[in-house]
Amino acid sequence: MDAHRRPLLDRTPALLTEGYAWLPNRMRDSTRSVLRTRLLGRPALAVRGPEAVRLFYDESQVHRHGAIPPPILDTLFGQGAVHTLDGAAHRTRKELFLPLLEAGRVARLTEHVTGAWDEAVRAWSERDRVVLFDEAAVVLTRGVCDWAGVPPGAVDTDTLSRDLVAMVDGFATPGPRHLRARRARARQETRTARLVEEVRAGAVAAPADSVLQRVARHRDTAHGPLDSRTAAVELLNVLRPTVAVSWFVAFAAHALHRWPAHRERLRTGDDAFATAFAHEVRRFYPFAPFLGARTVTELSWHGESVPAGGILLLDVYGQNHDEELWGDPYSFRPARFLDRPPGPDELIPQGGGDPAGGHRCPGERITVGLLQALAVRLARLDCTVPEQDLRIPLRRIPTRPRSGFAVTGVRAP
Incomplete structure (x- = not known):
């Protein structure tokens, strides 16, 4: 039997045990950056590289509906x-x-978040120990709610922060984390839908052209105004990815601890270097392992094919650590982004393509802006990093430093 037509083993169990290394491990032996496999019972084709990114976002070839x-x-x-x-x-x-x-x-938004950060630092100075991952999530929640026009008192920001983190933390794993994520989403969709209804009824005032007002008033072409539950989903899809920057904040703290030589340049407020540092954190540290789409018709790529209704996988982690693209990809070198900005189909921690017309995350610019500003503040943070478990397990999706990156003896500026 032709090797390309042999029945493929379903690799879902291996994904659950190997995490971020699942696709790179299997693509390592391929010379064409393409791999046939099987996932969730369906035939799949895994690809990476700038050309593959353009394929992945070609709506004549693949759709998102039914793929997630x-x-x-x-x-x-x-x-x-x-x-x-x-x-x-x-x-x-x-x-x-x-x-x-x-x-x-x-x-x-950056001003709102950095203001919340500076206020939080003063409170941290009165505590023996703080975990930066947890505290960054609270800071980001407060900042994005203020910016989005969510009225003070309309939400409990501490509870919302925990729930938004839970939604991200439990999406890719079975067990208790996943159950917490489901409960968190159900709770916040109910609360946020009620807030949308109150805005529509005039019981709660939302600033003109704020995110909350836009969501409440948005009309889909075919169906008119969004139902309150879908409006809540989309408002949470602004709040949640902003709070997910807490993962990158913990990674930035980790990078500054491992490579402290970068701290001084960040402290000076060098904007170009801060942007390069933010890009390198997003490239070097693992966040999304891959992205998936559903094939519209039979799709062939570099000699391999997948039938209509199959899965096209974009190897995000593998591409961000591709030797041909980055050269020495497992070295943390922000300077690589000082020479030139990353191409839109090269650095893809939040997807590729055009954010205006395609499926690339429109919040990517927000992520870079927030991480750039908070990296400078991390570099200036006067504190002690105690002994702790700073390992980043690649089997856990999404991963982060095991300890969340704890600091002690914070001294307010």
């Missing part, structure tokens, strides 16, 4: 989210999010 497994929708994105739409429906819904790409809005 229900457990991920029920935790990370929410049913009916923009991530599940294609074509005109996707473009119309994405109009909710495109203003987030504007430099002025990103700057205002």
